[in-house]
Amino acid sequence: MTIPVSITVNGRRYDREVEPRLLLVHFIRDVIGLTGTKVGCDTSQCGSCTVLLDGVSAKACTCLAVQADGASVTTIEGLADDSELHPLQESFWNKHGLQCGYCTPGMIMASHELLRCNSDPSAEEIRHGLEGNMCRCTGYQNIVRSVRDAAETMQGGTS
């Protein structure tokens, strides 16, 4: 059995027939071929699959594609404005906020949510805000720096 869905991803509408059990993350990766969103676990712990669902962060492995019918999804591929990197992407690059890069798309999308809710977070608030995203390479320190740096840029301050 399949069900028709219409999901807008990064501004483009995709009309597809999917199995009701299909996870949103597999819709994004396998059905429409946007592989920037990663799968790092099977228990919703790691946060690698974090995307924006109607502007709010969601772990795309805990959501069925059919639940996203009619929704608008933003993935890491859709964050940059044309060729201009989003300030979070710039900051992760500038502050060495990534190593192997696997957690990075989810980490950046979760940071996006963090800054949406709190545009001027302290280091401690950033650490708390990202506790649902796992990174095994960086020890998180430069991720915290990156998010702090992005917050300053987005507020128009100096970094």
Add this chain to the structure above:
Amino acid sequence: MSATTFGSGIRRREDPRLITGNASYTDDITLPGMLHAALLRSPYAHARINGIDTAQASEAPGVVAVYTGADTEGDIAPAPCAWLLPDSDLKIAEYHCVAKDTVRYVGDIVAVVVAESRYQAYDALDLIDVDYEPLDAVVEPKKAAADGTPQLHGEIEGNQAFHWTVTGGGDIGEAFSQAEVVVKETIVQQRLIPNAMEPRATLASYIPATGELTVWNTTQNPHIVRFLCSLVIGVPEDRLRVIAPEVGGGFGSKIAVYPADFITIFCSKKLGVPVKWVESRSENYQATTHGRDHVQEIELAATADGKITGLRATVWAGMGAYLSTAAPGIPTILHGLMLSGVYDIPAIHEDVYGLYTNTTPVEAYRGAGRPEATFMVERLVDLLAAKLGLDPVEVRRRNFIPKFDNGHDVVTGLTYDSGNYDGALNKLLGESNYEQLRAEQAEARKNGRYIGLGLSTYVEICGLGPSQVAGAIGFQGGLWESAIVRFHPSGKVHVMIGTSPHGQGEETTFAQIIAGELGVSPDDVKVIHGDTDNTPMGWGTYGSRTTAVGGAALALAARKIRDKAKVIAAHLLEAAVEDMDYDDGKFFVKGSPDSSKTIQDIALMANVAWNMPEGVEAGLEATTFYDPPNFVFPYGAHLAVVEVDPDSGNVDLKRYVAVDDCGPQINPVIVEGQVHGGIVQGIGQALWEEGVYDDDGQLLTGTMLDYALPRADRLPDIEVHSTVTPSPHHPLGVKGIGEAGTIASTAAVYNAVIDALAPLGVEAVNMPLTPERVWRSIQAAQGRN
């Protein structure tokens, strides 16, 4: 060298593709006609297989094939162990990629399903009916050595994979019989699960018409994968191409070539279409190699004034159900030979028993043997300090190897390259304001607060290593690295390296090496790695060796280029070669800097070859094979400050200060990132992480929900400092830094917690130091049960 490139913390060139979702990891690759494999793994730790019924699975929607051990027999050789530890009575159990008649750990592979989609493949796994006859299991290494315990491999007596010893220096028995002071401890180095964020995956594409096989694999060492696949699967190396695309971390767990990899290749070969297998995270916990799992009985002999006279240890190392690719060398060569640490120890003896247990195979995990050695030594030194009522700083100073620049022999047979251990400690004490911290601790104790300071002064062996030594210690490969540097006509550079970084940033640091050696912009250098068809042979990234060994190969290749370019420049400038000088990318006649040619000029002239000097070949390219004359030995001093809440047992890590010396830093920002990540993994071992099996061999920490990884909200900012002591034998003076943090930090945090608990009478707590364990240890020490 150009001051603006080598030593500069420039941004990583890897990052633009990674921060935009444009990087391709193995699971991101899809080929036309590709099928998906899923593996049926044993739910029992030890069982006989009396029968497998695959009929229903074979008929399931989308299923193309189902294979069991009987189907793969003869086509997939047993998974090889490639570290044949000499003089150790090594007994290698046959590791059938698909179990034949017995399964020996939860996760052992029983069958494979190939289907049109991943969901269909998983669905069909549920339809395979296996008739298991459960057998008794053994999971703890010391128990595995005892009489009357379940035996894993009938032909291997007492579950013993090997018994390895190291003996060095004076008579160890005499050291202990004449010791004025002896301290002892039993330490459990718990099992750890590496948890690279990218799960393992293999995509195999076999083309029957040509007999060519391409394998995309999440590996730290694609050339080793090619070599071993050719042996196990029988595709000749010349037709076998292995690609490590973007690889999402490894930490040792992507060194081994796994049964799942061979099986995926087998499926592609059998079906003549591409087949992809990707493990789930739960599968990763069960079947991707684990780390540590030692029981260590250790003792130290010393004089009454705190001078160490001997160290003796017996270690039971759990190896899991089979010996993984490099496993035997980890608890032995990379562990036992480092037992002198940063100290002058006149007599050392260690016995290591490697034991088969009904658990996931144990392999290298960040630090691989050295964290276990550092922990032993640093624990003993602290015990000695406590026994003598001395500050841990003082005991260390009384035993440090004095500063040396060019070689120091320790009794285990190694020659450390260079070190100033007291220098690193002094810097640490200054940066952390140690005396002040001790005063604050004393004050806090008066107020019923339990603050602890923990030191770890470490040295580690990395940059593996001379190939002659590799042969002597049974490593079934070389340990050199190679590099090709190629100038294109426009002066742009391609660098091809055999080793294969996977997140460490060497695309950037290697471009910086070239920039430093040849005066080009790092932006003009492309670093190519990870594809066996496009790169020279190399042995891979582990043992903090890629910059130390691969970087040396690269620097020497660049110097060959410089030598050749100088000859061409002399010819073009009509000068004698010996009259030529070089500075930052320019060749000029001595004393006439205006009469010069840039490296880009030479690249063009060498490529068009209109006017070459007599006997000089066209092109500007060099290849180097660098076999290091010795290992490198980074070192440092770390301090952890903790506060323990005696009512809850919670450990609050308040500060962490690190001083590391990896020689000159090519990119200090990248070095700092390695230090952060390494330290946090070691903190994870001290405080949170543990792979737990029950007595039946069920993995209780089988998901990310149950295994406590370090999280952002549990950590302080790490204060990173360094000293710089070049390696005397290395072309750039550099040492490795990938594992140093992990090697040092577990002991520092543990020592800090024990220091905090000392007034409560607690002397030891098994890791990880969870609130419950700490609380229970306090209750026991206080006589409350």
